Amino acid sequence: MTPLEQTLCHNLQVLGTGHALARLVDDVLRDYPDPYELALRNAQAILQRHTGKKLDPERVWWHQFNHASSSSRSFTGWVHSGPPGRSMGLLQLMIQRFDLPFQDASDELDVYGGFYRQGPGAAWYDERNEVRLLARDVQADFWALDLGAKHCEQVATFWSRHAENFRVLAKINLLAQIAVARDAGRLAPDDAQCLRQMADQHLTAIGVAPTLEGLRRHAMTPITASWFAVGGSDRAAITCLRLSGTRVVVYLPWAQEVLRAFETPLAMAAWLRQQLQDGQLRAGYLGALTADPHAAGAAAIREALQALADTDCAADALALLLASARPVVGDYFALLAAQAREEMRRGAERITSNSELRSGMWRGYLGAFLKIFGSFAPLGWPAALVLLGATVGKVGLDVDAAIHAKDAQGRKAALRTAMLDSVFAALGMIEVGFGSSFASLSHVVPFHENDISLRGWTLSANPAAELEVRVANRVLGAPIQTPGLLQGITMGPSGDTWIALEGVPYRVRYSSELEHWLVVPSDNPFAYVPLRPVRLSSAGEWELLERPRLLGGSPPSSGAGLTRQGSAFWDEYMRTDLVRSNALSNIAKARHRALLAQQDILFVEEEGSPQDADGFFHVMLNGEPEYTYRDGAHYRNDLIYTYTEEDSQINSFLREGRREFAYGDEVEYLNKLADSLVELPKDSDVPLYRGGFGGRGTSGQHFRNGQLKVGDLLVSTDLTSFTENPYIVRRFAADTDQSTATGVEGVFDDTSVVFELPAGHYERGVPITLFSSLPAEAETLFLPGTCFRIENLSEIEGADYHFVNVVLREVSRPASGTFYELRTGQPFDLQAYAARLDNQALASRFFED
Structure with missing residues (x-):
């Protein structure tokens, strides 16, 4: 095998462990106490409770005026004009609360103030832009909330769930830093191997990669280490790891250079003394040793650091260090977890509760709420994140920016990337070209790929038909013949992988979860698409596997000769799983944000x-x-x-x-x-879906009864929305006023239809998630006049669902011929459409371009 092939083979062999660790990272970040998200969720609940709508709290404004006029049309009975005297978003209002004069006159809140969907620049504030919400109700909700107690609960829940996961990820971060320091020459190979075995005794050689099972084990031979409580600090920000003989390694988990080896403790002390003589570097040590550089205890730490810098010689510096040394007893990584847990707990306890707030009333709340952010970082980057590899330098976030960031998902995405960077290094993965190796680790494994077994899948009778949309325009070289994971694979110069099945080229990627290669879209190998697993036969030929056909039962009427089939993809996404649905919606938000950032x-x-x-x-x-x-x-x-x-x-x-x-x-x-x-920018990198149901006026009956067939053209006649989150589809393709026999919301019937636009099969869709009042729906919007061709019709059937699946491709609209309305299936008539709108110019704008 060539060096490139050997590298890819190693990457694939450790990918299963990598994905398991990536899921651990995702679980930890999902539950990591984030005060901003806490406030956001509670604000959303208040809006939902009083308006019945899922409004975005960041788009709801509270305005306060010095005058008011009565009105029978507005929700509060009052309207206002001109600029407000005071304005803030709902989240800001949760922090600052209503003005002090309203404390004893809360009835006037709805006279001189109100909630609106427009900011302080509007000319009028009335029924046209109001949010139907009474300030006195919001005031009562605010006082019923105890955000301090809720945050303490967040912290306790996080550690009850993730203490062991934290220990594992802290260990993987140390292993990653060992690899980085070895490659940079700050650790000799023997030192690096010694530290690796201290962390995990099964890592007996440099080439041996860690496993999740091994990482979970407590070391039989504990790491010999001491941490320095400089100035009384309770953070293990400076740790001395002892190697054989006199050699030691200093471990600074927060620093740009985390590990450095020395011949003796004296040499280490000399280096630290020199570091601390630089004022800027000394400030970095101060920030690492205290959660709050302005707290009373920080003065002692500052003085102790200065004393170390001012010592006359290395021996004096070593004496001061040894006086503050605290030996590690037991599992080192358990100690790190315990220290991070205690720091987070203390931060949460500093938050003032509502009972204390009542004595100080409104103004005291501002300071109290701001303390909530103490566990995330206004007083210093959290030790918990540092120990998991998410240092300020790696995340690329300024601390101030992180505190005030409105995009919590963007912040978590940055943290995730930094932590996965540690996983990548610890597993010895090597980039083979243009980020493809890191992408194979960092992409979120589709849920329909993660929770399924291929046991019982059989050979496809017609692979060419099933794989038609994934045929690649590529000439393949000779495949790899060496037995192993890469046998039968043709490898591109960037680590991309390909096969020839029945002489036709397809792009593939390896699924460590399924232990099979999957045929994937050639331009987007990580797209969320139905599974197309392949295997290499004993004769050296690739074969496509398919899910067994459904047997028995009372099938719905298929009509028009539609092919009935099961779908592992839709078995997953027809489930009701809010956590997983939100995860996909957040991925969509991040994708849309990246797209807009280029504009x-x-x-x-x-x-x-x-x-x-x-x-x-x-x-x-x-x-x-x-x-x-x-x-x-x-x-x-x-x-x-x-x-x-x-x-x-x-x-x-x-x-x-x-x-x-x-x-x-x-x-x-x-x-x-x-x-x-x-x-606005457009792209077609992901597949899109749209559900329809007779009760919503979007019946798919005309596909079932044969009225429409493959090759027919459909046109949108309204603002037509698709989603890139397939979990959303059920609520639009089924009768959500009814539940199945097992209690699942949404009953399907013969009018249920799901449209699918594969990635790359559309051009004019505009992602609108970041502009939407319903961002979780992950929408892409098409204007009226968009033309689609029916590429395939089938019936998909599962345990509690069935629908007609209509695969579409956007095409240019021909100048003449028969078109059908996408929503109704009726023949489209431009003159009738113009008459419906009573505006020929608007109809022509959409249909005569």
Whole structure:
């Protein structure tokens, strides 16, 4: 095998352990106490309870005025004009609470204030932009909350679940740092191997990779170490690890250079003394040794560091260090976990409870709430994250930016990458080209791949048909013949892997979970797509496996000769699993954010931008309104946000001509929205899905009865939404007012349909998640007039679901011919459509481009 092939083979062999550790990282980060998310969840609950809507708290404003006018049309009975005297978002209001004068006059809250979906720049605050929420109810909810107690519960729950996981990940981080220091020459190979065996006695040679089982074991021979409680610090930020003879290693988990070996403790003391004589470096040690550089105890630490720097010689420095030495007793990694746990617990206990707040009333709450952030880092980067490999330097986040970051998912994504970097190094994985090796570790394994067995799967009778959409345009070289994981594989120069099945080229990736190669989209090997596993026969030929056909039962009416089949993919995503669904929605948000980051989008410091005549926020660019802009960490487009609100009813106009839009003239709004969408970035990197059901007016019966067939053209006649989160589909493809016999919400019938747009099969869809009032739906939006061709029709059936599956491809709309409405299946007539809208120009805009 070539060196490149040997590297890839090693990467694949340890990938199973890597994915297990990645899941551990995800579990830890999911449950890591985040005060911002705590406040956000409680604000969402308040909005849901009082409005019945899943509103984004960061798009709900509290405004306070000096005057008010009565109105029978507004929810509170009052309206306001002009700029408010005081404005803040709902989350900020949770921190600062209502003004002190309202303490004894809470009835006036709803007279002189209100909640609105627009910021302080609006001309009017009335029924057109109000959030139907009473301030006195919110005030009562605030006092019913005890965020301090809730945060303490978060901390306790985190450690009860993850104390052992923390120990494992702290160990993997040390192993990673050993590899880094060895490669950089700060550790001799013998020193590195000695430390590896201290961490895990089964790592008997440099080439032996750790396993999850081995990492969980407590060392038979504990690490011989002492940590220095400089100035009385209770953080093991400076640790001396003893090797054979007189050799020692200093371990600074927070530093850029984490490990360094010395011939003797005296040499180590000399190096530390020299470090501390640099003021900037000394400040780094101070930050590592205390959670709060401004706390009373920090002064003693600062003085002790200065004393070490001012010693006359290395021997004096060593004497001071030894005076503060604390020997490690028992499992070193358990000690690290215990120290991190205690620090987090103390931080949580510093939070003032509601009972204490009541004596200080409103103003005291500001300081109390801000202390909540102590466990995440305004007083210093958390030791817990440092020990897991997520140092400030690796994460690439300024501490201040991390504290005030509004995008919690973005912060966690940065932490995840830093921690997986440690996993990558500890397993000895090597990048073979353009990030492909790290991507194989860091990608989130699809749930339908993670929880399934291929036992019982059989050979496909027609692999060419099943793999038609994944045929690659590539000429393959000779495959690898060496027995092992890579036998039969053709490897590209960047580590990409390919096979020829019945003479046709396909891209594949190895699934350590299934222990099989999978045929994947050639341009997106980590896409969430149905499983297409292959195996190498004894004759050296690749074979496609398929799930066994369903047997028995009373099948629904298939009609029109539709092929009935089961689906491991839909068996997973037709489940109701909020945690997994949120995980996929968060992946979509991160993807959409990365896409928007590549676009030149205007940035405004505060949401004080003007409104147009219909109340939609915008910024002015070259004398023209621009509705897409960035406000801090958030992307804004009021036009899109309004479309996604449940009561906007704009599609009622496009579908039936009903003028029920509450935010101005329908035609004017649609023209502005279309102009705005055209300017936004598009991509087709992921598959999209859309559910339909007769009870929602989106029946798929016409596909089942043979009215529509493969090759027919469908056109969107409304604002048509697809999702990239397949867990969302069930609520749109089934009757959610009913439950199955097992209690699962959503009953399917013969009108149920699921549309699928494979990755790369569409062009004009606009991802709108970051502009939406319902970001969890992970939407991509298509304007009216988008044309799709039916590529495949089948019936998918599972234990408690069945639907017609319609695979689509976006195509250019021919100048003539028969089209069918995507929503209804009826033949499309442009003149009838224009008459429905009572506006020929709008109809022509969408259908005569």
